[in-house]
Amino acid sequence: WAGLKRSDVAHARIKRIHTETARRQSGIVAVLTFRDVPGSNRQGIVKKDQPVLVEERVRRIGDPVAMVLAETRTALSEALNAINVEWDPLPAVFDANAALSGDPLIHAESSGNILAAVHVEKGEGESALSDCKTVVSGRFVLPRQEHAYLETEAGFAQMDADGKITITVSTQSPHRDRKEVAEALGLPVERIRVIAPYLGGGFGGKDGATVQALLALAALHANRRPVKMWWDREESFLYSVKRMPAEIICRIGASEDGLLQAMDCRILMDAGAYDHLCGEILALAVEHAGGVYRIHHVAIDGKSVYTNNPPSGPFRGFGVPQITAVIEQLVDMLAERLGQDPLELRIKNVLHQGDQNPVGVTMMHSTGAIACLNHLRAHTLWQERAAWKQSAGAFKRRGVGIALLSHGLGYGPIIPDIGNAKIELTSEGTFKIDASVSDMGQGNASTFLQIAADLFNQPPERLELVLPDTDKTLPSGSSAASRTTYTYANALIGAAAKLKERLFEKSASRLGVNSTDAFEMLPGKIRHLPSGIDITLSSLADGLSDSERTAVHSWQAPVATEKVRAELKSVFGFPHIVFSYAAHLAAVEVDLLTSAIVICRYLAITDGGMILNPQLFEQQIHGGIAQGIGYGLYEDYRVENGNSQTPNLTTYILPTAMDVPEMESCALPLFEKTGPFGMKGIGEIPISGPLPAVANALADACGIRIFQPPMTPEKVLSALAEKQNDKDQKT
Numbered sequence: 078w079a080g081l082k083r084s085d086v087a088h089a090r091i092k093r094i095h096t097e098t099a100r101r102q103s104g105i106v107a108v109l110t111f112r113d114v115p116g117s118n119r120q121g122i123v124k125k126d127q128p129v130l131v132e133e134r135v136r137r138i139g140d141p142v143a144m145v146l147a148e149t150r151t152a153l154s155e156a157l158n159a160i161n162v163e164w165d166p167l168p169a170v171f172d173a174n175a176a177l178s179g180d181p182l183i184h185a186e187s188s189g190n191i192l193a194a195v196h197v198e199k200g201e202g203e204s205a206l207s208d209c210k211t212v213v214s215g216r217f218v219l220p221r222q223e224h225a226y227l228e229t230e231a232g233f234a235q236m237d238a239d240g241k242i243t244i245t246v247s248t249q250s251p252h253r254d255r256k257e258v259a260e261a262l263g264l265p266v267e268r269i270r271v272i273a274p275y276l277g278g279g280f281g282g283k284d285g286a287t288v289q290a291l292l293a294l295a296a297l298h299a300n301r302r303p304v305k306m307w308w309d310r311e312e313s314f315l316y317s318v319k320r321m322p323a324e325i326i327c328r329i330g331a332s333e334d335g336l337l338q339a340m341d342c343r344i345l346m347d348a349g350a351y352d353h354l355c356g357e358i359l360a361l362a363v364e365h366a367g368g369v370y371r372i373h374h375v376a377i378d379g380k381s382v383y384t385n386n387p388p389s390g391p392f393r394g395f396g397v398p399q400i401t402a403v404i405e406q407l408v409d410m411l412a413e414r415l416g417q418d419p420l421e422l423r424i425k426n427v428l429h430q431g432d433q434n435p436v437g438v439t440m441m442h443s444t445g446a447i448a449c450l451n452h453l454r455a456h457t458l459w460q461e462r463a464a465w466k467q468s469a470g471a472f473k474r475r476g477v478g479i480a481l482l483s484h485g486l487g488y489g490p491i492i493p494d495i496g497n498a499k500i501e502l503t504s505e506g507t508f509k510i511d512a513s514v515s516d517m518g519q520g521n522a523s524t525f526l527q528i529a530a531d532l533f534n535q536p537p538e539r540l541e542l543v544l545p546d547t548d549k550t551l552p553s554g555s556s557a558a559s560r561t562t563y564t565y566a567n568a569l570i571g572a573a574a575k576l577k578e579r580l581f582e583k584s585a586s587r588l589g590v591n592s593t594d595a596f597e598m599l600p601g602k603i604r605h606l607p608s609g610i611d612i613t614l615s616s617l618a619d620g621l622s623d624s625e626r627t628a629v630h631s632w633q634a635p636v637a638t639e640k641v642r643a644e645l646k647s648v649f650g651f652p653h654i655v656f657s658y659a660a661h662l663a664a665v666e667v668d669l670l671t672s673a674i675v676i677c678r679y680l681a682i683t684d685g686g687m688i689l690n691p692q693l694f695e696q697q698i699h700g701g702i703a704q705g706i707g708y709g710l711y712e713d714y715r716v717e718n719g720n721s722q723t724p725n726l727t728t729y730i731l732p733t734a735m736d737v738p739e740m741e742s743c744a745l746p747l748f749e750k751t752g753p754f755g756m757k758g759i760g761e762i763p764i765s766g767p768l769p770a771v772a773n774a775l776a777d778a779c780g781i782r783i784f785q786p787p788m789t790p791e792k793v794l795s796a797l798a799e800k801q802n803d804k805d806q807k808t
Contacts (some may be wrong), residue, residue, distance in 0.1 A: 079295040079306040082143040082155045082160045083316065084135035087385040087719035088181070089170035091133060094143055095161040102159060104152030107298040114294060116263025120286045123647065124192070124352040128186055129261050129290045130270035132624065134167070136183055136350035137385055138719050139316040146295055146304060169385040171719055173324065173347040176382040183350060185381035192348050193356030194646040195363040195379040197341075197436050205339035206372030209330025213410045217327070218785040219399040221714035222320035222392055222707070223600045225731055228277020229313040233305040234292035234687045244297045245272040249284040249515050251545045251557035261290045262297070269293065273545040276556075279517035280704070281391030282317055285353050286559045306583045311725050318353045318390030319714055321346045321381070322360070323399045329372070329407050335415050337426045340435065342366045344379035344400070346389070352647075353390025355381045359653040361485065362396030367435025368404040369446045369483045369658060370426045375435045385719045391557065393704060397484055398765040400788070402709075405769035406479040409776065419773070420459065423481050424450050424652065437641040443757070445684025446481060452682045452743060458662055460534040465664065466778075474668045475677075476601040476778025480661045484762040485653025487560040487634045490651050494560055494634035496568035497551035500529065500576050502626040504614030506601060507539045510569070513553035514561050515545050519760055520693040527690060528566055528753070532573040534598045551629065559657065559758030562689070564634050566753035572629030579625065584612050587620075635751055656750065657757045658684040661702075663765030665774040672794035674710060674775060676738040681763055684745045687755035691744070694759065698742040701763025707732045709768035713787050 082094075096108045111118055111132035118132060119125040131140045143160050147153035168181040170190070179189035206212055232246030242264075248254050251271040259266040276283065288306045293305040308316070327342040344362055348355035363379040412419040428434055430444040453459055462477040469475040488494040501509040511528045516522035526540050553565050581593035584603050587764055589608060595606045602611045618626055637654040645651060662680040667673070681698050688694050713729045716720035723729040748755035768786060776782050781796040 078147050078150050078306050079291065080143040080145055080157055081291070082145070082157050084131070084138060084140040084142055084162070086135065086164050086166060087138050088167040089135055089164040090167060091131065091135065091142060092163035092165050096143060099145060099156040101153065102156050104148040106146040106148065108156065109294065110142070111296060113298065114262065115267060116261050118261060120257050120261045120290050121352055122354055123356060123649065124287050126350040127286065129294060131274050132590050137387060139387065141291070144291060144295060147298055166733045169719060171384055173345050173382050173384060176384045177380070183385065190383040191380055191646070192352055192383050193359050193381040193648050195360055195651065196644040197363060197375065197377040198642040199435065199437050200374035202374055202376035202589045203341040206328060206330045206341060209338045210333040211411065211414050212327040212328055212330040213407055213414055215403065215407060215410070215784055217325045217403045221322045221323065221389070221401060221716065221784060222712050223314060223729055224278070224280045224282035224317065224392060226278025226280060226282060229308045229310060229766065230283070230287040230317060231307040232288050232292050233303055234296040235303040236296045236299070238301065241268050241270060242293050243270045243272065244289060245274065246292065247276050247283055248273050248289065248290055249276070249279045249517060249557055251515065251550035252547055253555060253710065254289045255547045257286060258290045262293055265762070271547045273515045275544070276515060276517035279556065280393045281395070282544065283517070284391045284776050286440065287317065301661045306430045314724050314729065315721050318388045321348065321355060321358050321389035321390035321396065321399070322646050323404045325400065327403050327407060329411060331411055331415065334502055335422050335425055337370050337372045339374040340367055340372050340376070341376045344377070346379070346381045346396070347384050347386055347420045348381045349384060349386045349388035351388050353388055355389060356648040357650050358391065358396040360648045362400040364436055364485060364652050365397045365483060366400050366404060367399070368408070369428050369481050370435065371428060371432055374437045384606055386716055387719070387721060393701065394484070394761045394764045397586050397761065398443040398705065398708060398768065401480065401482060401765040402768045403770070406772050409478070409773045412438065413568045420454055420479060427481065432593060436643070436652050438637050438639055438652050438654060441577050441746050442751065443684065443686060444658070445745055445747045446658040447484065448745050448747060449658055449682045449684055450481065452745060453621055453660045453662060453680070456680060458664060458678060458680050460613050462664070469666060474667045474669060474778040475665065476774040476776070477662065477664050478770045478773025478775070480766045480775055482659040482661065482762055482765045484760045484765065485514050485557055486655045486657065487558055487565055487653065488554070489650030489653050490636045494554060494564055495631060496553045497629065497631050498565060498568035498572040499551055499627065501628045502576065502580070502614065502618050502621070504615065506613055506618055507541060508535060509531060509541045509543055511543045511550045511689070513545055513550040514565050515556040517556055519561065519567070519697060520690065521556070524690055524693065525566065525569055528569055529573060533577065534571065534600065534726060536600050539601060558759045560759065561632065561760065563633065563752055563756065563758045568632040570753055571632055572628045575630055576628035579628065580617060583617060583621065587612060623708040641754030655751060655757065657759050657762045658767060659762050661770045663767065663770035663774045665771055667775065667778050667793065672790040674771065674788060674793065676771060678736045679740045680741045680743070681740065681766065682745065683759055683762065685759035686749040686757035687746045689754060689756055690745050695742045697759055698763045699740050701761070702740055702767055703732060703737045705764040706737060706778050708764070708787070709771050710734070710787050710789070713789065
């Protein structure tokens with residue numbers, strides 16, 4: 078077993094690490110510190126700013142300063158408790174606004190604490206607000222969120238006699254992990270193999286370093302024995318990355334008839350002590366700040382800053398749920414100020430294909446936002462909302478709220494979004510299908526099999542799946558960014574076409590015919606239709622070399638090529654060109670005695686392109702809604718002075734089956750020309766809807782808004798009391 082001695086202070090120099098007592102205890106294989114790390118001792122996807130084991134200065138509570146290898150978990154726990162660290166405390170900063178000054182400086186090699194920055198201008202920018210007839214504004218404070226996946230961070234590793242280290246780990250990005258581990262430990266990349274079986278959930282929390290480099294380091298010192306690291310639930314809660322908290326101040330302005338004219342938005346996100354794709358999360362927040370609307374004059378300024386808080390990082394939706402919670406509430410606030418219907422205001426301003434979005438990209442791909450809104454307008458939940466609201470019982474108030482969503486697919490520019498697919502015809506006449514992108518529960522691996530079965534006309538028992546393995550499968554990027562099936566399935570279709578054509582050519586040669594047009598694939602065989610002759614796939618495979626039985630194809634996702642007025646610092650992936658769209662509706666009931674919000678019905682209408690697997694599609698939508706309900710109503714990951722106040726599931730409340738309403742998912746199968754069979758990714762978009770939809774429903778029911786979610790009963794009670802006090806003062 079391997080485990081970590083972590084810092085219990087947020088910012089300090091290490092004076093000395095006392096490991097002698099731990100080393101002498103029975104059952105201890107090794108006690109490691111930074112002196113045992115042979116390479117750069119730095120890991121990170123974009124910025125290499127996080128040590129494997131800290132050598133000089135800890136920057137957050139939980140930084141690993143030593144690792145113990147022990148025979149049993151009991152011996153491991155006792156040895157970790159026996160390690161003592163002498164600290165020289167340093168000033169710490171826990172507020173993102175205060176961190177902007179650069180004092181104290183979190184990373185000495187940086188010129189300040191600003192990790193990443195994005196500034197976008199369009200039209201006349203902020204100055205155009207002065208010409209707007211109506212302006213609404215708000216300051217929103219969006220919380221951290223814990224991933225709470227079923228399987229916590231875990232893996233095992235072993236070094237063989239040749240010095241090669243095999244790591245089997247719960248990860249969203251095995252090929253990237255391989256390079257990162259090799260660099261951090263100063264090893265040739267060929268000495269690292271990463272295997273990624275099915276994950277027990279990820280949601281972005283395993284899109285980067287967790288236990289990978291630690292396991293490899295442990296394997297170097299384990300005398301060729303297998304070594305395992307498994308964070309328990311509390312360790313995962315305390316030390317894994319969380320959704321980035323944000324403070325967002327935004328103003329939008331419209332003409333007298335409700336046409337959106339201008340927007341000014343300021344986004345400040347707390348990265349914590351290290352960079353876990355925080356620049357990319359910021360970029361997505363900035364890109365989606367104007368929502369799905371035509372806004373001619375835009376100014377958006379975003380910053381992500383280092384602090385001594387727990388680390389922030391990827392979470393389903395990256396920064397889009399945070400910013401969507403803002404723009405969609407402001408649109409409702411604008412509708413109320415103008416005396417207009419919130420749905421009709423959205424329809425009046427929504428982007429159509431050919432329009433330019435708020436950051437200046439022309440929408441030339443499938444743009445189904447208007448179709449989603451029109452479908453919602455015709456739905457009975459919207460048509461009959463007035464009668465439903467009026468039927469509320471005593472001490473109850475009902476409201477209906479909506480939200481319009483979009484989400485960009487893939488990595489965007491700079492980092493190529495490439496899928497590399499491989500298919501092999503085995504000697505038995507079956508097919509091996511590489512699933513080069515991790516399946517963390519979203520079902521992409523089974524979808525790859527479904528696609529291959531259709532393309533080769535083979536039953537499931539004649540297909541074999543090869544899960545991600547850096548020694549066997551080709552690099553195809555991370556399981557993230559709503560691009561898993563969109564990118565890889567395009568590559569898979571290309572590989573299948575190559576292999577199929579090759580098999581037809583070999584069949585034609587065997588039969589002495591000139592054309593491949595008259596061949597068709599059937600289960601286990603190929604038939605020449607004019608003659609009725611069948612050639613079994615196994616006999617065909619016998620006559621082929623290994624290279625002839627294998628087909629590989631690479632596919633790269635399209636990116637935006639338009640020039641936009643954007644200044645980027647330490648940011649990649651801006652802007653996107655292909656988006657999924659959705660319209661959500663929440664029907665809620667507020668208990669005036671308990672101040673609890675109950676979501677009675679929920680509707681999600683989604684443009685995710687054509688649907689390959691309806692069951693998986695609906696499961697993704699339902700799961701995202703449930704997670705979004707937690708973000709909006711229940712989940713409050715609290716941090717004070719860098720220390721978590723919600724270390725486990727007794728203090729951090731997740732929604733259960735009792736809290737999730739009846740959900741209706743409506744798919745609008747609109748063809749996307751770049752997608753495999755016309756589909757787009759929908760893994761992230763549903764999580765962005767519940768918070769603003771429920772917030773708008775709460776405002777509809779009670780006339781109150783909570784600008785710092787989650788919308789707990791305590792906050793609802795306080796907002797209702799404040800509203801009553803304001804009313805009493807006016808009378």
